[in-house]
Amino acid sequence: MKKICILNLGYSNIKSVRGAFEEIDIETAVIEKIDSAEINAPLVLPGVGAFGSAMNRLTFDNTSYYLHEAFKKGHPILGICLGMQVMFEGSEEDSKIDGLSFLPGHIRNLNQSIEKFSPPSNIGYSRLNACKTEGLGQYEKFIGEHFYFMHSFGLVDDELATDQKLYINFNDQEVLAMFHHQNLVGIQFHPERSGKPGVELLSSIVKEFNL
Template sequence: MIAIIDYGMGNLRSVHKGFEKVGVKTVVVDSPGQVDEADGVVLPGVGAFADAMTNLRSAGMDGAIHRAVAAGKPFLGICLGQQLLFETSEEWGINEGLGIFPGRVRRLPEGLKIPHMGWNQLEIQRPDPLLAGIPDRSSFYFVHSYYVDPAEKELALALTEYGVHFACIVGKGHVYGIQFHPEKSSSLGLKILENFGRVVEGC
């Protein structure tokens, strides 16, 4: 079973429906114990970084996420969920994240139309099971004003250019983060969700 974490800030229904369309069973959960019992975990999210961390901590979900990652369970952060995997964010001051990946969340450069909204291409940096069947330079749907800047550049599975080349997909082991919305990115976005389901099945 794949748990989709409900911490009051996620686009839960669309993510759940996305997995459903490709035949991957997911359950929306709101307690740490349910995360502990899951085979894989998804952290979606929209909104402010600091508020998200406050909600995760107050629900005890930060500990459950760390336990899941330590146990080697496949984990997928989507949009804000990707950003929360990193150590700090510059959004409205410096805020501490989950610290699973080293690096910082930064605001997109001045002079650009913000948020970065719409379809943009990814540049695949290395093969990974999450990207099986995804052609290089495929387009996906973005809505964000901040981006992740990994301290370890090898974390970047794919890059996107919008004023700066930024990591739009990160991954290490079975832990992944995606800046765009796969659930809103047509058939190729759904393919990524399907691939994550296969990663969970293989563990």
């Protein structure tokens, strides 16, 4: 059976992420840290909680160093919600703490408007859209599909050099919902809590990663 490793980032949605992978016959193992760049299975960074506390957890035992090595070697890494956000340079949630900086970009507070009512968090099902459909590959079929979001921070105006990107509109902003760039996949929403489409998405990621 194919296998993935889920890195425990603290308060986490680990149980439901495991359940969703098991539904598509992927075996899961939960690991507490990484102490070598030789990881024997694709990695998942799940995540609930605050940017700073997740980064502190990744840096205090050198896990972030080995994650970096694994990233450079082309090891497949999937980040979910906060697990996606830590792949970037930093976040307004904890502006003094650096992210993993695998990718360019800063995570912003999505509640910018002071003139009109705008919710501080995006909670609930949102519909995915794309700027263009060419190059989306397996992900094209998720345009128009609804997934469950629960976040107050996100990436707007991304500079990701990939065609595999999907967005949502929140507070009149185009917010990055998911991307696949080289060996990295980041998902702002919760596929493990989005019913059947969520499980299908995980299955597509597994296929794109050629597991």
